[in-house]
Amino acid sequence: MTRKLFGTDGVRGRANEFPMTAEMALKLGAAAGRYFRTDGGRAHRVVIGKDTRLSGYMIENALTAGFTSTGMNVLLLGPVPTPAVGLLTTSMRADVGVMISASHNPAEDNGIKLFGPDGFKLSDEAEVEIEALLDADVQPAQAKNIGRARRIDDGRFRYMERVKSTFPPGLRLDGLKVVLDCANGAAYRTAPEVLWELGAEVVAIGVSPDGTNINDGVGSTAPGAAAAKIREVGADLGICLDGDADRVMLIDENGVLADGDQIMALFANRWAEEGRLNGQTLAATVMSNLGLERYLAERSIELHRTPVGDRYVVEAMRQHGLNLGGEQSGHIVMTDYATTGDGLIAGLQFLAEMVRTDRPASALARNFETVPQLLKNVRYANGQLPLEAPEVLAAIAAGEARLNGHGRLLIRKSGTEPLIRVMAEAEDEALMVSVVDEIVGAVQAAV
Template identity: 85%
Template structure:
């Protein structure tokens, strides 16, 4: 089957232009709802998060209508990072999770990304079947079986607690001054709160979303703003996120952007020492440089390159 909707990271496009229209979001919600309601369980749930784009309201409501029309109950998280949807989908016993975002792209774009009940991206086969259902006749639920929608006000706090739980007990970030650039996106509240609660002195940037300024001169696609703030304030570290906070750029105390391959090498080295590196293998894209491969080879770590796009 030739794909018409799904790309490498869900369905994306310019907001209010095919395929990123309210009509298509409605059909996608109904198709995904029908796909995940294949068993006879009496309760079916979907968790929906979004970033701060203006079009998120339109797409969120359309998806909700589609899912509830097939009998799915919808739990609305509001603006949360993409990883929050991955974490909260299984913890809230949902059948499927959805993130409404176009990641690092401009505010005029948007996208819909699905997660399975395990919190991971759907398989190609699942996406193909949902796409097939979009272009077929979907039988709606009986009127007495229409789903409900509920806004989850503490979704961000649940995610914050999960993130903090990964930090070693008995350690804090006290004495560390951190510039955190949230790109006016999904992590504009969660990221500064996590750092502050762990003890850091937080210098926030890109935390005033207005629906149009996501990724606009701030965030991981424009780390210069954070670098300048580091030099102005004497901060120890800069962290730049993108619109949905699933990618990061790190900046050192001099305002220099850290090379991504170097960061991956450091993580791989440490995890290999701790026995946490699965298969003693690091997966990176074909864009990673030869220096990373040589560094890992010297430490008997396998580099697996994957295609981009």
């Protein structure tokens, strides 16, 4: 059985349209509650966090009804980053954790991410079993066993203390000016307080959520606002988080962007030098630049590639005992510190390198020359299967033949949006652009 409801990062869609309806959230809460509730006579718990989307209230209430109907007690965290849910699921001895967020997507979208009792996102197999329960009649708890729900006021403070504990002892951020863009999202309170408490002068933007402005012209997918602010105030670094703060983009003092590949290169080399890079290996997805792979190889560090999605990176890390991985898009996973990507922790680790080496961000964020890479997206409607169209298959085959030995091609469906992503990488930029445009044209014609 394959997953129909879950994508690469939970369930996601437009709010109040299938599958992001109150009815589906209630059913999903009941199914997940039944899946995680075991016999044994003890109380069963679920922690639920959310970002700042208006629809979060609706989905939070529906999930709460579903979970309590199966006898699960619900602890409501309010707006917290996704990594906080992973942390608090384990520290509060919950059976399951839930994050209500559509990450970097616009405010009209929302999503539901599930974490197991170990704080890690669920496997494909677990999601398949939960989907099967959705189609079955979930037996509700007896009236006397219905669960309770209550709000937890100190969840974000627990998370903040954990984040600060990852900063190297004896180091401070005094004298550093940091532009911090919280995307009007889940970290709008936690991230500025953490940086300030560690000594930084914080210039915060994207910290005025109103339910409809998450990721709107701010955050890791729109770093121009932070870059402009850096130039305006003369900051040493810019940290751009996404809506649920599980990924990050960094901007140096000159306003130049550093993506996840450059950040991972710095960390992997540093950790390898210190002898703490497990397996002398970095896990990253097929989207990571060929330049990163060459940089690592020169330092005898292996790059283990995975499918796109930070959950697949984490699965590979757990399978092979690795402690560093991530995505070009800015998910940086350090399992020594967290169970999922954490943009704030990654930003702190970069700041620690600036303090330790007394070097500017620009000197640490350019670790390798990227191989030219081009990514274009084509939107399609539900029910369409553009990658099965003969003309698209022919265009892909022709592109692969043209790039053979000169680059690589990756075409895939997004796991979070109805998009076909067409990516090519080649030293010959003209060839790369031509191949991508031909395939994009074929996909557009098919849809």
